[in-house]
Amino acid sequence: MKKRFAHIAAGLAFVLASGIAINAYSQVKPETLVKQRQSAMNLQGKYFYGHLRLTAQGKVPYDAKMVARNAAYLDALAGMPWDGFTAATKDVKSAATPAVFSEPAKFKDAVDHFLAETAKLVALTKGTDEAAIKAQILAIDKSCGGCHDTFRERQ
């Protein structure tokens, strides 16, 4: 997991610390960054709430291939929103709470936890332990909710 987050940290560093990259990325308006991170969250919702959680809850029939595909999609999407939470986006209207910007270490921990849980699900979907897969989906659900409690305005 450290490795996964290092990857994201590297992405942030790429945006924030590299002069030439800044020239490329600084053209991205704060509004666009917000739209992009919201897009990643929307798609996490599509695959997680729209299928994986329904599967864990027994509301749709268990389809191992679809679960594995959607877990892989979620894992990719899990890496995408965070470099959109730059200081420049602080005043753009969104569901992010001020805590995202005032408590970056806590936010990073929450993200890190989510990435760890998602990676565990991907690993489990290489096997056939349906009960463990369903339990891990519910662990991810807790991770989503735990982060949203502090870092997303109540919807």
Added chain:
Amino acid sequence: MKKRFAHIAAGLAFVLASGIAINAYSQVKPETLVKQRQSAMNLQGKYFYGHLRLTAQGKVPYDAKMVARNAAYLDALAGMPWDGFTAATKDVKSAATPAVFSEPAKFKDAVDHFLAETAKLVALTKGTDEAAIKAQILAIDKSCGGCHDTFRERQ
């Protein structure tokens, strides 16, 4: 590639043909489907136009790790929009042209072409042939443009 598209086709079938799945998915409003597919397109733009194409054009320095990561992201995102183009979304305001719905075989071919080009890029990023990687990024750019010419309203 056939395999990749079969996977998507299976996703569509999952949505369109399975009774129980329909119960789960039919709660998704056409407006939500449009928002989800637009989210996938936005994120393709983030990683493709916002980094990969700039790299191929020599506008940002070549970073092999970042190119490989973003190619993998693009490859995942490449599978995500298409099940959002259901007949129910035909009259929802979006940039999709009527041809998406009136010429489904042609639309499928364009999607198939995009998936093939993206998979080729992912394969190339396992190696170190920078020139081939850059050429393949530009091939993807053509594929995007070719599809948009017919299936996206002029922006």
